[in-house]
Amino acid sequence: MKSWPRPEVPTITTADFQLRLFDTADQVIKPVHMPATGPVGMYVCGITPYDATHLGHGATYLAFDLIHRLLLATGRDVTFVQNITDVDDPLFERAERDNVDWRHLGTSQIDLFRSDMENLRVIPPQHYIGVQESIDDVIDVVQQLLDNGAAYIVDDPAHPDIYARRDATPQFGYESNYDEQTMAEFFAERGGDPTRPGKHDPLDALIWKARREGEPWWDSPFGQGRPGWHIECAAIARRFLGSTFAIQGGGSDLIFPHHEYSAAHIEAACNEPRMAGHYVHTGMISLDGVKMSKSLGNLVFVSKLTEQGARPSAIRLAVYASHYRQNRDFSTAVLAQAESRLDTWMQAVRRADDDSAARTLIDTVIKHLAEDLDTPGAIAAVDSWAAGIVGAKDASNASTELTGPGALVAQALDALMGITL
Known part of the structure; x- marks a missing residue:
């Protein structure tokens, strides 16, 4: 599946720095492991295409x-992989509710997502992969799990579904660090089926759903059916990144069960102690203090914001004003502050004339970002620099072109934060 056009990212000269991120599994901020040779692997879970693209996405x-x-700024290549869950129950349910074909709904939402990512100048994945084009990869992993005893077929002639055993790896639970009760609660809330008859353990995860009337299906050595949710990401990640890689990421609502199980499936199939060096998760977004949710109908969509005139760089600044791991609030006031901040920065880069101050600022921004993406710290540093320039110089001195120190800062903010000035 095609992704979206790659934005032009300036190449900047930076001092050596080490990217450190919080790892959910180890509960510490630690350096990202860089392989001795070759690219850094990063897998980020994509959308289920039925409500793209809300601000949480x-x-x-x-x-x-x-x-x-930041990885590119260290001089390393990155292999970035992202999936699209274009076969799943929530997509079918939304299509039925809206009386549309699930394929058409998925296609339209994927197109909208691509457009939003292009507008926000997000660097696209090299591999943007849907479930429908990953069936053979899923079948391979499911077969391995069956062959090594890490999966089983339930005793149900009508629906011989296949489940992965949660005890197939001794380290199960290390990624989330959740206790049994929390796992059970989230499993039931987030797509699990703990009461399914025939399962060996309530927390065993579905990896192949036998054919049901009215649902898509594919042939396999173990019968007609379709993939479960977690096995999808496991199979795609293993195909393009191998059984171990640097970063698996997504929203904090994916910590369990999705990331726990996708890691467990790879680890059980490949006899690996740990799939990703880092498990990185972002906080949730609220609107005016109330958590955004489909049920409340308070989702804010990126496409609507841009249609209303919000600049993509201002949307970035609004999101970056709080730390990525926090549950953050969005409002018209937050966006208005970001728009005002963007205007000030744009003025500053066109008036800047101190090369030393510009280079010191860039080093400071990198220092903040390299330490677990401290965007509030980076923004505060640019605010302070910009205020000293805009407050001290007459507007008539502003240039319409970016040159000298201002150009250095603008290029760095574009390269590092995707903000265009």
């Missing part, structure tokens, strides 16, 4: 775009 992908840009 946008905030997640903007956070990982920061990581992508």
